[in-house]
Structure formats: structure tokens, C-alpha cells
Amino acid sequence: MTGSTYAAAPELVPFYQKMFSLYGKTSGVPLAVLGCPFNSDGTLASGATPSGNGCANRQSISHSSDDHEQAQTARIDYNINTNNTAWFRFQADTGVQAAYTDPINPLFNSISPQPLYWFAAGYTHVFSQNLVAHYPKQGRFFARSSPTASSPASPGSTESSGTICGESILERERSWRGSRCRPE
DSSP states (O other): OOOOOOOOOGGGHHHHHHHHHTTSOOOOEEEOOTTOOBOTTSOBOOTTTTOOSSSEEEOOOOOOOOOEEEEEEEEEEEEEETTEEEEEEEEEEEEEEEEEOOSSOGGGOEEEEOOEEEEEEEEEEEEETTEEEEEEEEEEEEEEEOOEESSTTOOOOEEEEEEEEEEEEEESSSEEEEEEEEEO
């Protein structure tokens, strides 16, 4: 493409052979590359600027990773008396999500721990059979480590966010609802 000519470097052949052997197999679909002087069958590509398919191939690789997740929920309901009830709920969803799975060696895999915690509480007061007040509050906390190598030597940075939301519902024949949500 640039018209530059580079001298052969036969001393690099063992390096490239070792590098490509890491893939296990180098077969794939031949890919035409502008400026490539060879075809995949070993013949010379034609044209003033050849576009041979002997310099590159396309290969699809599928690998799985060791993702895991654990979700737990705890809830307590408390009947204070016939007109007043309260409840509390806590949920934790923890696990590891793969950000990148390397086709050569798992040493280069990248993982992302993703803990998410929810909490909620509610209070209900019954004034009469036609009038009930319900006050739920809820929040969540999410922390994510940025994708890093799976090596514990490079922990990476942590991003976290939290939200607390609350709403009050007063029910009579129709519903009135006020809601507010603020990031923490």
C-alpha cells in the first residue's frame, strides 16, 4: 500500500510459529487483504496492488467462563396490632460476571464482581375499612469493580452507586400517590 519493501527476517520464523501455535489451530476462512501478495493456495496474487487471501484468515472461537451468582432474600413481617403492620426486606445478589474470556489462556481472562444489595421497609396503618395509609421505603446499593485481569495483583477501580426511594400511598375511594427518589 505504501510502496515500502521490507527485508525478509527468517530469524523471526520460530517466534511467529510459537505465537500462532498458542491458538491450537490456525485454520479458518481465508480473508482477502489489500496488499497481500499471496493466495491461500500458495500462488501469487494478481493485480497492480494485489489483494490475496493468504495473509489472514477469520476464525470464530467460543469459550465459556466460570460465572456464578448467588441471590438471597430475607423478609420479616410484624403485626404490631390489628391496625398497624410493618415489614422489612433485605436482598443480596452477589456473583462474578465475565467481562472477557481469552481464547489463548485463562490467565488473560477479565472478571467483574457485581454485588447488588436491596433493602425495603413498609408501614401500614388502617384508619377504617375505607381509609388505609401505606408508607414503603426502599433503597439499593450497587458496587462494580472495573474489568481487570483475573490476577489478584491488579484489583482495578471500584464504582458504586446507591439510591433511596420512598413513596406514600393514602387509599380512599381513589388513590393518591406521592413519590420521590434521590441518588445517594
